Amino acid sequence: MxxxxxxxxxxxxxxxxxxxxxxxxxxxxxxxxxxxxxxxxxxxxxxxxxxxxxxxxxxxxxxxxxxxxxxxxxxxxxxxxxxxxxxxxxxxxxxxxxxxxxxxxxxxxxxxxxxxxxxxxxxxxxxxxxxxxxxxxxxxxxxxxxxxxxxxxxxxxxxxxxxxxxxxxxxxxxxxxxxxxxxxxxxxxxxxxxxxxxxxxxxxxxxxxxxxxxxxxxxxxxxxxxxxxxxxxxxxxxxxxxxxxxxxxxxxxxxxxxxxxxxxxxxxxxxxxxxxxxxxxxxxxxxxxxxxIEEQVKKVPELPFAKQERYMKELRLPYTVTSVVCYDRNLSDYFESALQAYSKNPIAIANWVANDLLREMADKNTGWSALSIKPAQIAELVQLIDEQILSKQSAKKVFTDMFATGKNPRQIVQEKGLEIKVDLQALKKLCEEVIVAFPKPVAEFRAGKEKAINVLKGQIMRQTQGKVPVNMIDKLLLECLNA
Amino acid sequence: MNDLIFKPVEELIKGLQDKQFSSVELTKAYIQRTHAIDDQLKAFLSFDEDKTLKEAQASDERRAKNQCLSDLDGIPVGLKDIFSEKGQPLTCASRILEKFVSPYDATLVKKLRQSGLVMWGRLNMDEFAMGSSSENSAFQVTSNPWNLERIPGGSSSGSAAAVAAGEVPLSLGTDTGGSIRQPAALCGIVGLKPTYGRVSRYGIVAYASSLDQAGPFARTTKGVARLLQVICGSDAKDATSARRPVPQFLKEMCSFQDKKWTLGVPEEYFGEGLDPEIRASIESAIDFYRKCGYIIKPIHLKTIEYAIPVYYIVATAEASSNLARYDGIRYTYRSPRAKTVDEVFDLSRSEGFGDEVKRRILLGTYVLSSGYYDAFYGKAQKVRRLIHNDFMEAFKTVDAVLTPTSPVPAFKKGERTSDPLAMYLSDIYTISVNLAGLPGLSIPCGFTQSQLPIGMQLIGRPFEESTILSIAHEFERQHSFHTQTPQL
Amino acid sequence: MSELSLNLDHLSKLARIQLPEDEKRYLSQQLQSIVGYCSKVASADVDHLEPMVHSFEHEGNVWAEDEIAEGDTVDFLSQNAPEIKENQIVIPKVL
Structure with missing residues (x-):
C-alpha cells in the first residue's frame, strides 16, 4: 500500500x-x-x-x-x-x-x-x-x-x-x-x-x-x-x-x-x-x-467555510459550535437573525441554537417552517440571563415553553414568576456561613491560591439550587472574603 | 358537384358567405369525390367521415350565428399523416407507427381548429418523409392524378395528389428537401415551403430538425396565402420558431401587384439533366416576366454541386438521431419475436422500418460516427454556410430566384426505385432552399406533350413569402395552367 | 477520399437495426456509392467558415419560466404501450 x-x-x-x-x-x-x-x-x-x-x-x-x-x-x-x-x-x-x-x-x-x-x-x-x-x-x-x-x-x-x-x-x-x-x-x-x-x-x-x-x-x-x-x-x-x-x-x-x-x-x-x-x-x-451572471452571483450568500472563519475570528466562537451553526443555511440564517436582535453574547446564542433548538426540533419532529419560536426570542432569552433577571436553570424551562407556544420569554417569565429574586441578606448570611464552615479553602484563598474559592462557590451554588446567578455569588463571596 | 370540387378557395369562401352551399354540402362533395376515385389514386391512408362531417356541421352552426372563426371557416383541409392530431392515427406511412394514436395536437393543428377549418383525412407520404414519389410508403403508392402509371412526387404525395384530383381544396405537407414543391410541380398545383421558423414544428414528426417546415398546397396562390396565414406564428413550444411578426400575406402580395421585381436566373439550374420540355416552359415564363417589365438577371449559384451531398449528410445525421425513439419500447410496434431487450430494439426497428429509412439512418449514423464526423458532418455544416452565403450574395442584386422545380416531369412507378441516388437527384433544384432556410414555392407553368404538369420554382429572401407569392400571382393571373384539371 | 471503409456491422449495431445477410450485401453497395457521392464536400474550400446548425440566429435566449403548465391528463401509456403493468412499461429483463 x-x-x-x-x-x-x-x-x-x-x-x-x-x-x-x-x-x-x-x-x-x-x-x-x-x-x-x-x-x-x-x-x-x-x-x-x-x-x-x-x-x-x-x-x-x-x-x-x-x-x-x-x-x-x-x-x-x-x-x-x-x-x-x-x-x-x-x-x-x-x-x-x-x-x-x-x-x-x-x-x-x-x-x-x-x-x-x-x-x-x-x-x-x-x-x-x-x-x-x-x-x-x-x-x-x-x-x-x-x-x-x-x-x-x-x-x-x-x-x-x-x-x-x-x-x-x-x-x-x-x-x-x-x-x-x-x-x-x-x-x-x-x-x-x-x-x-x-x-x-x-x-x-x-x-x-x-x-x-x-x-x-x-x-x-x-x-x-x-x-x-x-x-x-x-x-x-x-x-x-x-x-x-x-x-x-x-x-x-x-x-x-x-x-x-x-x-x-x-x-x-x-x-x-x-x-x-x-x-x-x-x-x-x-x-x-x-x-x-452578476445578478445570480449576488444571490449567493456568504458560504459556510468563510462564515466559519469569520465566526471563529470575529465572534470568537469555538470551532465545534461553528461546525454546527455554519454548515446549515436555515440554522445560520436563524442564528444571524438572533444575533442581530442581541449581539453581546454570540456564544450563548450559538449554544442555544446549536444544542437546545436543534434537539427540541428533533424530539418534537418540527421542521424549520413550522417553528413557533423566533430568533429574536432566543436573543431575548439570552439577554434576560445576561441581565441576571433569569437564571440558566430557569431559562431551560422558559425555552421549552417558548418552543411550544411561541410566546416571548419576558411574558413567560412574568406569567410563571421565574425572575431571580435574590434575598441579598440571606445570601450574604449564607456566604458567611460557608466561609466559617470551610476554613481550609478560605485560608488557601487568602494565601493566594485563587482556585480555592471554587469549593466555597460550589457549596453556595448547591445550596441555592442554581437559582442565584453565579456572578452574583462570586461578587458577594469575594466581598465577604475580603471583609 | 364536380365543378365545385375544382373551384379555387376564393370562390369557395364566397360561396359559403353567400350561402350558395353549406360547409356540410361542400365537405360532402369532397367526401364523395374521395370515395369515387381514391381506390385508384390512393392518396388517403385513412379518414374519419363522421368526425369530418361533425366539424362541418359545427362550422355551419357558427355561420348561422355569425360567429365564423375566419374566412376559411368550413373549408376542408387534408393533412399529411405526419401532423399530430389528438385521437387520430399518426403513422408517417410506417409500420413502426401503424397502430399509433396520438394523444396531443400539433400547434399547427390547433391553429387550423381555431380558424374553423374542417379536417379531412390523413394523407399518404413517403415513410418518415424520406422520398420523392410515395414509393417508400409502407402501405401504398399514390398515383399521379394526371397519369395513374406515374408517381405524384413526394414525400407529401397524398397532399399534392388529393388537391390536384379534387378530393380536398387545401392540404398541408412538409418540406425538408423539396417535399412540398416537387409534388406540387408534378401534380400541377401550388405548393409553398415557408422560411424556416415561420411555422411551428411542435407536433410535426421530425425528419431533419434544421430543415423541416410545414407548408400549404392549394390550386391558386391566394389559396396558399390564406392557408399560410393560418399556420404561421411563433410558438413557445418550438424554440426554433422565429419570433418575427407575421405579415398579412394576402394583403401584402396584392399590394405588390404592380411592382417590377428583379428575378435572378441561375445558369447552374439549367444544365444537363433538365428535361427539354421543362426548359422550354421555364424559358417561356422568363420571357413573360421580361415582357411584364421585370428585370431578368443571370446569376451564378455554383454551390448547387454541393447541395445533394450536404443534404444527405446533414439530413440523415439528424434523422438517425430523431428516429432513434422508434424502438419498440414505449409506443411503437414491438416485434413479437423479441425475447431480450436487445431484440426489442433490433427486431422492432428492423421489421418496422422500410429500406429507405434504414438506408438513411445508417448513412446518418456513419457521418456522425467517430473518425468520420469531421470529414462528413463537420465539413457539411460549413458547406451549408457556403450555400447560404451564395444565395444571400445573389439576393443583394435580385429579389427572387427563378428556377425549374423538378428536372423531370412525373416519372413512372418503379423507374427510380432500384437506384436510390437517382431518386435523390430529382431534388437537385429544391434542396438548397432548405439548406439555406429560405422560402420557396412552386406554381404550374405548363404541360409536357404527354399532358404532365410542369412547375416553376420561386425562391425568396428570408421571411419574404409575400414577394414570391406576388411574383407567382402575376404569372398565374395571366395564364390558365392552374385551371386545368386531370381527367380522373 | 478513395477507398471508404463502411463497416455495416458496426453501423447496424450503433443504429440498432438488424440486417439479414442478403440485405447487407446490396445495402452495403448502395451506401458505398452514396457515401462516395457525399465525399464531394471534401473539395469545398470552407475552413474559414462557421458551421451552420440553425437557419438563423435568435436574438436573446429562448427559454421558459419554471412554472407548471396546464396539460391534458394523458391516458396515453395504456392506449399505446406494448405491455404495461401497474402503469409501468414492461420489457424483457435488462441485464
Missing part, C-alpha cells in the same frame, strides 16, 4: 430542485405514482420538442459561482446518442464541448487531530460543471424490467473533478462539502437515497513519485457515501493486487455490488462507446450577459 499513490476523480450528478423539468413544464417530485409526472415531451412521443427551463441555467450559474468556476458567456446543447430503455429519446440532451461552467474547485475540510480542532482545508480542482437531462428508472422483477419515466427529463448538473483526490478520506470530505454547499444555496437536497446525488468514481494507482497517471477504472453503482468509499477502497486493493502479481489493470467500467462487497465488469450500456455527439438542432445556444 505504501508503494503506491492513489489517484481518484469523481463525477457527481446532482438533481437541481427546480419546480419543473429541464426541457418541459412538467413538475418533478419524488415518490409519485409511476408515469404520472410525464407529458408527451418527457415520453419522447413523435413530433415533440424541448424548450429550456430558464431557472435551471440561473441556478447552475449560482452553483458555478460557489465553486469558483468560470461561467461561459456562450454555451450550447448537444445530443449524446445511445440506446437504453430508460432513455425516452434514445439520446440524452447534454453539454459536450461547451459546458456552462469550466474549472473551479471544491474546498474540503479533512478531519483534525481532535474533534474540537479544525482540520486542514484544501481545494480539490474541478474540470467542469454542465447541465443535462436525467433518464427514467428501471426496476427489475424476475425476468422482466419495468420502466418509470417520472424522473426522466429532470435537470442534473454533472460536477466533474480533476483526478485530484488521493484517499477515500478526501473523497468523503469532498462529497460532504458538495452536499453542504449545494444544500446551503438551495440548489439541491442531495439525498443519495432518493437518487438526488449520484457518484461515479475513476480510480487509478501509480508508484509513488511517478508523474504519469496509471490506467483508470470507472466504478458505478456507488449508491451512498459509504458505498463510494467502500467501493473505492476495494478497487484500490484490487488494482494493487493485480499490479503486484505482475498483471495489468484493464481500462473498464465496473459495477459495485454493496451487498457482496465486490465489483464486477459491467456489460456496457451500448456496444460501442460512440455517442456521436452533435449540436442539438432543436435548441438555441445560450448567451449570458455580464449583468445576468
Amino acid at each position: 505504501d508503494k503506491y499513490e492513489v489517484v481518484i476523480g469523481l463525477e457527481v450528478h446532482v438533481q437541481l430542485n427546480t419546480t419543473t423539468k429541464l426541457f418541459t413544464q412538467v413538475p418533478y417530485r419524488y415518490g409519485e405514482e409511476p408515469n404520472t409526472l410525464v407529458d408527451e415531451v418527457v415520453l419522447g412521443l413523435p413530433g415533440t420538442l424541448p424548450v429550456l427551463n430558464k431557472a435551471a441555467i440561473l441556478k447552475t450559474v449560482q452553483v458555478g459561482s460557489v465553486f469558483g468556476c468560470k461561467i461561459a458567456r456562450k454555451c450550447k446543447w448537444d445530443r449524446k446518442n445511445y440506446f437504453y430503455p430508460d432513455a425516452p429519446k434514445n439520446y440524452q440532451i447534454s453539454q459536450y464541448d461547451q459546458p456552462l461552467c469550466v474549472g473551479g474547485f471544491v474546498e474540503i475540510e479533512l478531519e483534525g487531530p481532535a474533534r474540537n480542532i479544525q482540520g486542514q482545508h484544501r481545494k480539490v480542482a474541478l474540470n467542469r460543471i454542465h447541465l443535462e437531462e436525467d433518464v427514467g428508472k428501471l426496476t427489475h422483477f424476475g425476468d422482466e424490467s419495468w420502466i418509470d419515466f417520472n424522473r426522466a427529463g429532470t435537470p442534473l448538473i454533472e460536477i466533474v473533478s480533476e483526478p485530484d483526490m488521493h484517499s477515500t478520506t478526501e473523497v468523503f470530505a469532498y462529497l460532504k462539502s458538495l452536499e453542504m454547499h449545494l444544500k446551503f444555496i438551495g440548489a439541491s437536497n442531495c439525498d443519495m437515497e432518493k437518487g438526488q446525488m449520484r457518484c461515479d468514481a475513476n480510480v487509478s494507482i501509480r508508484p509513488i513519485g511517478a508523474t504519469q497517471l496509471g490506467t483508470k477504472v470507472e466504478l458505478k453503482n456507488l449508491n451512498s457515501i459509504s458505498g463510494v468509499c467502500n467501493g473505492i477502497e476495494h478497487e484500490i486493493r484490487r488494482q494493487i493486487a493485480l499490479v503486484e502479481s505482475g498483471d495489468k489493470v484493464v481500462q473498464e467500467t465496473r459495477r459495485w455490488d454493496a451487498d457482496k462487497g465486490e465489483s464486477f465488469t459491467m456489460r456496457s450500456k451500448e456496444d460501442a462507446h460512440d455517442y456521436r455527439y452533435f449540436t442539438d438542432p432543436d435548441l438555441c445556444p445560450i448567451s449570458l450577459s455580464e449583468s445576468m
